[in-house]
Amino acid sequence: RKLDYLASEGSVPSMSKTAEKALNFLNQTSMAIKRLKVDFRLAEVRETLDPTVCVVTLSVEQGHEGVLLWASWFVGGAPAEDEAMKLGPQVGRFVLDSALFSSLQTDATLLRTKQRRKHIDVGYSDDGLSTRELALRVVDGTNELFSALLQVMKAYLALHEDKGLDSLVLICDQELCALPIESCHPLCTAFPAIARDFSLAMHMHRHASKEAIDKGSMRYIVDPRNEDIEAGSVGTVKRPDFTTICAAFEADLQSSFADGVIGADHIPSKAELQRNISGASLFLYQGLGTLLSHMSPGLVSTLNLDKCQCVVLLDRAENEVAERRQNKLDTTVLPTIVQLRDVWATAALLSLRGVNAVLLNQWSMDAVRNHSAANAVVANGLLSEGQVLGKAHGAASGQLLAAYHQFVKDIANSEAELSQISELREVGLGQEAARARRAEEVDAARAAAQERGQDFQEPQEEEPLEFPTEEQVEEEKTKLEGLIGERDKTDEDMRGVEGALVLALYGIPTLSC
Numbered sequence: 001r002k003l004d005y006l007a008s009e010g011s012v013p014s015m016s017k018t019a020e021k022a023l024n025f026l027n028q029t030s031m032a033i034k035r036l037k038v039d040f041r042l043a044e045v046r047e048t049l050d051p052t053v054c055v056v057t058l059s060v061e062q063g064h065e066g067v068l069l070w071a072s073w074f075v076g077g078a079p080a081e082d083e084a085m086k087l088g089p090q091v092g093r094f095v096l097d098s099a100l101f102s103s104l105q106t107d108a109t110l111l112r113t114k115q116r117r118k119h120i121d122v123g124y125s126d127d128g129l130s131t132r133e134l135a136l137r138v139v140d141g142t143n144e145l146f147s148a149l150l151q152v153m154k155a156y157l158a159l160h161e162d163k164g165l166d167s168l169v170l171i172c173d174q175e176l177c178a179l180p181i182e183s184c185h186p187l188c189t190a191f192p193a194i195a196r197d198f199s200l201a202m203h204m205h206r207h208a209s210k211e212a213i214d215k216g217s218m219r220y221i222v223d224p225r226n227e228d229i230e231a232g233s234v235g236t237v238k239r240p241d242f243t244t245i246c247a248a249f250e251a252d253l254q255s256s257f258a259d260g261v262i263g264a265d266h267i268p269s270k271a272e273l274q275r276n277i278s279g280a281s282l283f284l285y286q287g288l289g290t291l292l293s294h295m296s297p298g299l300v301s302t303l304n305l306d307k308c309q310c311v312v313l314l315d316r317a318e319n320e321v322a323e324r325r326q327n328k329l330d331t332t333v334l335p336t337i338v339q340l341r342d343v344w345a346t347a348a349l350l351s352l353r354g355v356n357a358v359l360l361n362q363w364s365m366d367a368v369r370n371h372s373a374a375n376a377v378v379a380n381g382l383l384s385e386g387q388v389l390g391k392a393h394g395a396a397s398g399q400l401l402a403a404y405h406q407f408v409k410d411i412a413n414s415e416a417e418l419s420q421i422s423e424l425r426e427v428g429l430g431q432e433a434a435r436a437r438r439a440e441e442v443d444a445a446r447a448a449a450q451e452r453g454q455d456f457q458e459p460q461e462e463e464p465l466e467f468p469t470e471e472q473v474e475e476e477k478t479k480l481e482g483l484i485g486e487r488d489k490t491d492e493d494m495r496g497v498e499g500a501l502v503l504a505l506y507g508i509p510t511l512s513c
Contacts, residue, residue: 051077193390195509219280220260223287306354313360357507369495390509401500407487428467
């Protein structure tokens, strides 16, 4: 922007010409400048995007009323002037609960801290709320924080049901990226594919350079220092029936990729790291620590990654040995470089270098969950015919959480139903026993009357009793046990609520092979 101003408004002609040359050079050669350039109109954006895509922009500011949320949303496929006001782009202003917003940010930070500690500290104790309880509290709190917006969005989405909306792009402030907005209703149920982005301009530049992922140029870097060890637990996190990251990758995923380096063979050089990420259509990093702790941001910032459609970072699988080694190395690294390993900064750096989609962990996660996510996203996701990245991501995260919550509700309903029919059966059995006693008394009275030669007045016949059978009770018990088993399996697959929320997707949700 400064160069543009100097080139057009500068008072010194020689400086203006120099600025203009510098600006033209950067526009032609710098991928970051191209990605940051804003050169579109809203109507053109809507015409370019598919009619099944919804874009929501969220921004917070501190006003005299407290924390304000500015929101806008629209559906692609038609220029703004061609639709009725209620169907076209919408803008809203909402006052957020400042105390709740602050509390959620604190809880989100605490969740990340606890997730990291429990993977590297064998003496870790939850000391209050567990990570599961924290994650659930953040999800519930986020739904509450945005409740006013979500009600308006629900009504808006209902007007577009005939379009078959299936993809959502959330453009959020950095402050909001710490919250699981994707898990809010109705967003999590209305859209199978959800992604974040940094700006509408960035998303449109991604869209313009979007290509199909080439299966023949998928590459990987897996546990580059071979630091994962075969153990029953890491820190206080159990990982049963799992060998090592390298062994599991070789067995299940290596054949799906064209090239790459696995730490069990050798430690990749800086040149190998750069070659693999720059030459890949899809690049997978799976291992301990972050990608930018093995490959410094300086090595990434010099690369042109416009051919790399997708980067999948299933990282932050910490253990104590790797943590100690990295802490020692970080004593010689500038704090500003260490800060670039942050999730938001990592996704931003890769995006500015040309990557169209970045899928990465938001906090520490065990190797078992990372490996299952790699299988779900790559082997059973993108490599499946007709599957797109956003839906593969949803199946490995949001949909698992939604299924878990549904099982919890179904179990509660089943328990209530079992309690009700058991109670009805108990009451029915009691009535049946009472009726049997009355029948015995009638038989005795009838026999006594016959002995005395007296007439006996028969009592009025009672209506047949109807109550649940033993088979119905057992059937409901079996149903409940099945639901509990399904819930536990889903919980194991996602490695807890923390595992379901850990993945974040930045970029285009509709990438496919």
